Amino acid sequence: MAFRKKNRREFIRAAGATGLAIGVAGCSSNGDGNGNGVSGAEELGEQIRELNFVVPTSGVNQFRNELANMVAANWREIGIDVDFEELDFSAHVDKAVVQQDFDASLLGWGGTPERIDPHTFIYDMHHSDNMGEGGRNTPGYSNPEYDELAELQVTQPDEEERQQTVYEAQEIIARDQPRAYIANEGGIHPYASGRITGIEPTLGEGLNSFWNMISVEPLEGDTVTMGYPSEIISLNPMQDLATPDRQFVRLIYDQLFRIGTDGLPTPWAAADEPEIEDGGRTYTVEIRDGMTFHDGEDLTIDDVEFTYNLYADSPTYGSLVDVIGEIETSGNEITFHLEEEYAPFVANVLGQVYLFPEHIWGDVEPEELSDFEDENWVGSGPFMFEDWERQSELQLRAFDDHFNPPNTERFIRIPGSDVAQQFGALESGSIDFIGAIPQPTALARIDEDDDLDGADFEDIGYVKIAYNMRREPFDNVNFRRALSYCVPKTEYVDFVRDGMGTVTHSTISEHNEFWHNPDVEEFDEDLDAARAELEEGGFGWDDDGALHFGADQ
Amino acid sequence: MSLLEITDLKTYYRASDGWVRATDGVSLSVDRGETVGLVGESGSGKTTLAKSIIRLFPKNAEIVDGSINYDGTEITELTDRQLRKQIRWSEISMIPQNAMNGFDPVYTVGSQIVEVIRYHEDDTSKKEARKRARELFNELGIDPDRIDDYPHQFSGGMAQRAMIALALCLSPNIILADEPTTALDVVIQDRILETIKEKQREIDSAMIMITHDMSVVSETCDRIAVVYGGRVVEIADAETIMMSPRHPYTLGLRNAFPDISDEDKDLISIPGTPPDLVDPDEGCRFAPRCPFATEECWEVTPEAEDYGDGHMVECHRADEIEYLQEEAAKKETWMEQEIGRPDETPPEVTSDD
Amino acid sequence: MGLREYVIRRLLQLVVTFWAFFTLLFVLFRLVPGDPTSMFILDGMTPEQREQRIAELGLDQPLHVQYVEYISQLLTGDFGQSFIYREPVIDIIIVRFMNTIVLMGTALFFAYLIGLTFGALMGWWRGSKFERGGIVVTLAARSSPEFWVGIVLLSVFVFWLGWFPSGGMRTTGGELGGGFLARYGSTDFLRHLFLPALTGAIVFMATPTLLMRNTMLDVLNADFIEIKKAEGLPERTVLYRHAARNSVLPIVTVMAIATGAAMGGSVVIETVFNWPGMGREMVRAVNSNDYPVAMAAFFLMGSVVIIMNFLADLAYVYLDPRVEYE
């Protein structure tokens, strides 16, 4: 029987000499041979209970599933029983993020461009305000010292000052390890260099980036076809959108600012950088002249004002613009008065609010917004909606009147069952590029095929293990740190991902150069260090090598 | 010249272990209007013999030798199409053992009668054919309206009558009746037999009645042929076969059925089973089961001998008729241990003699 | 009991079956962990947004209220709205349903066409090498899971020979929508249809082949076939009008069940060939807790079986006069 994951310890005991020895290094500290058979704490308390480790199935993410297996094996190695629970994405999110019913949870956190601003990674993910059900602070990390820093950085318009705060914050969470920060999962997005040119992969998004889609150009014909392993749910910007949806909504709808290839917000529908006054509480933006919607109507400052009011009324997105107190317009300018200082205002608000045509959305009731169906999805973006059949294809056409029209006349998006299937389509020529990382096996095929190439990109999001600090023994910092020492980060990147991506130790990716603190404490696979941490935390092992609390705990 | 003249007919089946000689050198004639009974146990080859007449046998069977002359036509030489068009049903029809299974269950009885009439008579309209079917039903004592019923809606006796109607619908010259009444209960049996005989006389057709039941043949047949091991071992007029048969097998068969004249008589059955017909050895095929078998019987195949009035017998000891008849009436004679090859367990009969 | 009463009774049973089937579905799907907001949480949905959405969908209501609401909605022929897509379920599902029906229908049609012919021939030539070889081939096909057959066909015809496209339903970039013929009539579509349909046909073929062979043997041994031959009817008439007609009876029932198996199996074939069908849509819907879509898909698949069974029963009454309306 294949005891791959469950109860590996029992298996080893039952199977005897099977050559199953894993990570034998450090066994001696386990007390095998030094007489008393007990190490660590002088006297043992209760045995550490079995830990519930929630991980994705290999169907959801094969790489991460492998990683989880390796981690679980190491945890067992240091004497912890692991209840290994594989879940589908939705069930996983429900259990770990919504119900918060887990001990450890291995999930990814996406690195979309608007997250290049450190606010999401610093505040949303680690501030104690966000530890409620469904909140970003899944581990339930609550540290007043840290909270202060997280609040402070929002109010610091001066980037140097803010950088210092963010650096300090990173040091604290690296020390406290509410999560094991494992790896930024960059990689390659394959494309057919024999059929398209002008690709522009960007940080965190690779070929899915907005910039790539407007710069990519077919060598023959007028169409670029893109493959993606899942379907778009909706093009309605007012719905709850997943990342793949956003990547297309933003082609059709413009924002005042877009996150540039450098990760910083750049003026888009706005004519220039915003004028910031009042100590960072007033933002004034002038909009570009001569913009029109796809149906030919002009895009005016009234549409912009309408849009922000629409967001404020929207039950789904109201909170996004909460920070805005009042809006004024004059001429071609719109002024936002903020309730309080909000440093990431341009990136996270002006960069995320899509501009709506008032003549189409004007009569929609707020609670109808997310159900409203504009058949032609009229926006002002560089692409116009053409046609769509779910699970078959989505067709877009270049909006030639746009101030920055795309290089391809037509753009088609094909959803597929999985990357493998789409890679086959790429090879056979029915797809021009794929917005997903292929399996390592595909890398060799890319090398061999003259028509194919891979676009490298790095990620600022990461895969991590959240420890549920609401429960013991995760309230013990040594315990968390010990577990983090069991995560084979390098092995994961170099072997499982065949070199795609980078190891990380901080919540801010090294590829987010300005905000990344390169000097945080590092945790890579080191079971000796893990055991030392546990001893320091007052834990100990019994004769069978099972981990116990110390008696005084 | 008889209506049907079968000469030295050999119908063999191919089996995995050789040829099954189901009919092995049979000669038989049937006159117009005559009823001939073929009697024998199941497996004796009587059915194969009868079906050979219209060449109705599975793909793995064939007539390897002999002739079947029907009214001047050599049936063995006809093409399949000629056989179907000219002989089957229009000249020679049949009544199967179980009428219920003889009809296709998914069509009405009437439509099946109409089907066969219309196939053989090109210029008969559907309406006429239906009319004839209704008339036949009426004559056979079935409500004519029932031609639109399905086979499963008939009782056993009714189905058999309907089958007779089907067999008679083209007024054939010969009817092959294969145990036409065994599936029915005794009371109905007689009435059906009567009906068959009556209709047969009416259209003056001959009939070959296949049965294992001596009492049935004795009542209905003019002549009786006793079939064993693929051969006709004895043939004579009905009275001779019933009263003074010469073949031990006939004697044995007679014992196995109640005698109308002697109600107290014990029923005695013949021990053993019919022989394996795959490449049989020389010698009388009945010898292994025969209480009177001698060394000669095991070694030499008996030839048919004529005992007058067309009474043909294939038996080495047919001359000892009185002794045979007397002994055969005793139950002990047919006890199983009494029978077998002489050199193994010598039967008393031979040592007594 | 007369035919009319029989049909009415069967119809009533049909209604009860449907209701029970649906209730089963409702219970089943409410037990699935997670809720329709799970998909969005990592993409930025805040806790407030989430609660708002749950209330909007009525998922905070007690189960029996949801049940009554859903049943009454269904009675008006409304499958509701997709939790995720926020569009009427029927709009989402109907195209997929058609795609699946066309694929599986083609597969079943060829499976039965080939299977019945093949099976009849095997029965006809019983004991021959052809029959023996045929049985082994048929059992081998029956022993292969659909995905395995699909992968083998893909390897040979797409990866190796390059004769067919690797997946999808048509070459992309063309006009979308269009009428039935425009969608399913083009040679481009047929090229895409070939391999997935062949996969289905190979897997589904075994049952009719073996069944046809067996019933053929039974029927050919039946007394009435001999009588029909004795009647002088030509072999063709005997074979088609009588033998085949009787052999068809058990096939009808099995076909209804096979349709069910085909609907269920469509998930696998659609996955291997990236076919935009209902099976895949259902898996997606289950994974994202989009109950209305998942239930509708499940419901439609089940309905096909229930209705096919019902029709098979009625067909039986018509085809076999012996059936009693018990």
Added chain:
Amino acid sequence: MSTETNSPVTRLFDGVANSARFIRDKFEAFEGDRLGQIGLVILATFIFIGIFARPITIDFLNITIPGLAPHDPTATRVGGRLEPPSLEHPLGTTVLGRDVFSQLIAGTRVTLLVGSLAAFMAVFIGTNIGLVSAYFGGWVDDVLMRITDIVYAVPFLPFAIVLVAILGSSIVNIIVAIVLVLWRSTARVIRSQVLSHKQRPYVESAEAIGASHVRIMYLHILPNVLPLAFLYAAFAVGWAVIAEASLSFLGFGDPTMLSWGEMIFNVYTADAIRVAWWWVFPPGIAIMLFVMSVFFIGRTLEKVVNPELRHQE
């Protein structure tokens, strides 16, 4: 009186005798049946491999029987990445350097486990439902057969997917899902068989003696329909294995139990079908061979249960 005390005992003996005769018949049926013999040999081989796939330690004897698998099927890097077959790795390696041959051998166990357990449970449930339904008739029959109808309307894979989504993907849940659907055909067949037995004299005489329902059902009728149940069990093994493989292929398999279906799922998601034929074909062929062997055996058993078939061959 004597009949009353006699009857259950003799029935029991009859039942035993019946089963013994059935088993004897079974083996007789295999004589001269080439396919059946081939099936037996293949199945026996798989059972052997399944049992000795991994090391077995017998504690009180303190011995360990070494496993057939040369490597730990789950250990990565026992070979290089995607190595074609070699002496060291007869069936090559996977994308993470696992030994395919060892995985194939280890997968045999899961297949045997799922096949036998699911088939046994499905036939057990199906036989009981069929028996009770036919024996009591009336509303009991009505209710049970309506339930069977509804289960017939359930498309298997989608149902299993939903069930596994609810309960989690463990081998037990997969077996439960298979069983919940697979019992239906056995129930129908056993029911019709019992219906015909119900009319027979021995049941009437048992009733006349005053035997209880349970006794009549299980002591008198059951032994007569048991051979048919055996036959359905043989086929159920085949279906259960295919079902497990399909579920695993769709990614709903038990992650802790490496089955053949999951091996193919792994090849598929690793996008190695075009590259690593040595990784795709062995599990696929293994599934096919295993199910075929069961079907061959089932076909032979069918001739025992339904002797008419014997003459048709």
